[in-house]
Amino acid sequence: MLARFTLSLGLVLLSGSLATAQVVLPRTLELNAKEMEQNGFIVAQEALQLAQFQQFQDALVRAKLAVQLAPQAHEIWALLGGLYLTVNQPKDAVPALEQSLKLNDKNPGAYFNLGSAHFRLGQYGASVRAIEQGLALKPDATEEWFNLGNAYLKLGQKDRAIEQYRRSLRLDRRFWPAYTNIGLVLYEQGNIRQAAKNWEQAADIDPKASEPKLALATALLQLGNEARALQLAEEALRLDSRYGTVEFQRENLWGDRLVADTQVLLAKPPLRALMSQLQPEQSALPQP
Numbered sequence: 001m002l003a004r005f006t007l008s009l010g011l012v013l014l015s016g017s018l019a020t021a022q023v024v025l026p027r028t029l030e031l032n033a034k035e036m037e038q039n040g041f042i043v044a045q046e047a048l049q050l051a052q053f054q055q056f057q058d059a060l061v062r063a064k065l066a067v068q069l070a071p072q073a074h075e076i077w078a079l080l081g082g083l084y085l086t087v088n089q090p091k092d093a094v095p096a097l098e099q100s101l102k103l104n105d106k107n108p109g110a111y112f113n114l115g116s117a118h119f120r121l122g123q124y125g126a127s128v129r130a131i132e133q134g135l136a137l138k139p140d141a142t143e144e145w146f147n148l149g150n151a152y153l154k155l156g157q158k159d160r161a162i163e164q165y166r167r168s169l170r171l172d173r174r175f176w177p178a179y180t181n182i183g184l185v186l187y188e189q190g191n192i193r194q195a196a197k198n199w200e201q202a203a204d205i206d207p208k209a210s211e212p213k214l215a216l217a218t219a220l221l222q223l224g225n226e227a228r229a230l231q232l233a234e235e236a237l238r239l240d241s242r243y244g245t246v247e248f249q250r251e252n253l254w255g256d257r258l259v260a261d262t263q264v265l266l267a268k269p270p271l272r273a274l275m276s277q278l279q280p281e282q283s284a285l286p287q288p
Helices: 033-052 056-069 074-086 090-103 108-120 124-137 142-154 158-171 176-188 192-205 210-222 226-239 246-251 256-266 269-278
Strands: 002-006 011-013 022-024 028-032
Touching: 028 033, 033 056, 033 074, 056 074, 074 090, 074 108, 090 108, 108 124, 108 142, 124 142, 142 158, 142 176, 158 176, 176 192, 176 210, 176 256, 192 210, 210 226, 210 256, 226 256, 226 269, 246 256, 256 269
Parallel strands: none
Antiparallel strands: 002 028, 011 022
16 A cells, blocks of 8 residues: 655755755655655664664664654664663653554563663562563563562562572573672671672672672671771772762662661771772762
8 A cells, every 4th residue: 555645845955055946845745655664664773873883862863763654663663662761761761662562562672671661760560560571471581580670679579579589590690680689688688698698609700890899898897807898898999989879879779778887888987088089079978
């Protein structure tokens, strides 16, 4: 069939002229629907290429055009939703991803991105439902079991969170973020020694990971090993000083007990001096 496509251009100005050399276009052009869809995929490919070069805003513009040209292409709606997530617009990502899934409900990646969008919006129940639908299609997605655990953790369902983290570890024993977050849960439950063991495993797998090192340092301080705690904390802060701030700890799902105990650790004079050196602009250093 043919789709009728109306261009409201009226006339086009040729380059090099402000008001002359006008070309009058017909008010209505007939374009083949298949050709429009093909053009949509071409524009979507351009969006992908721009995204690869981290030109995300330009990529987003092209993705918006692509879905207009190919509104039945679930892949392009999924691309648009993913780009909205990339530029931290989860509210806009949700309808794009829902449209993609309406056109094709067998795309696990779209479910996973939808779960991520809901999570960023604080809609943790919806995040759980979306991720679980994706995992039903792709059960070997290690990181998504981890993300599911995070959503359960935000819902306060700590045992279910640990269960999901352990599912991710069954798929990949070296997936250190799962060890880290199991430790976060255990610490809040008062199981400091077991939390420390998990953080030690995470740090052994990736020695350049700041988070488990700082968490382990906090646990060691509570267990009476201050010298080792100070050494590990210094290493962690030099790797990523953001973990020295309460805000960043909270963003990474640290609980009240761990945050408070970490402030005690960071109030030690050597670490206060280090934080001042690493983050001289920071005004909210922990008080001794």
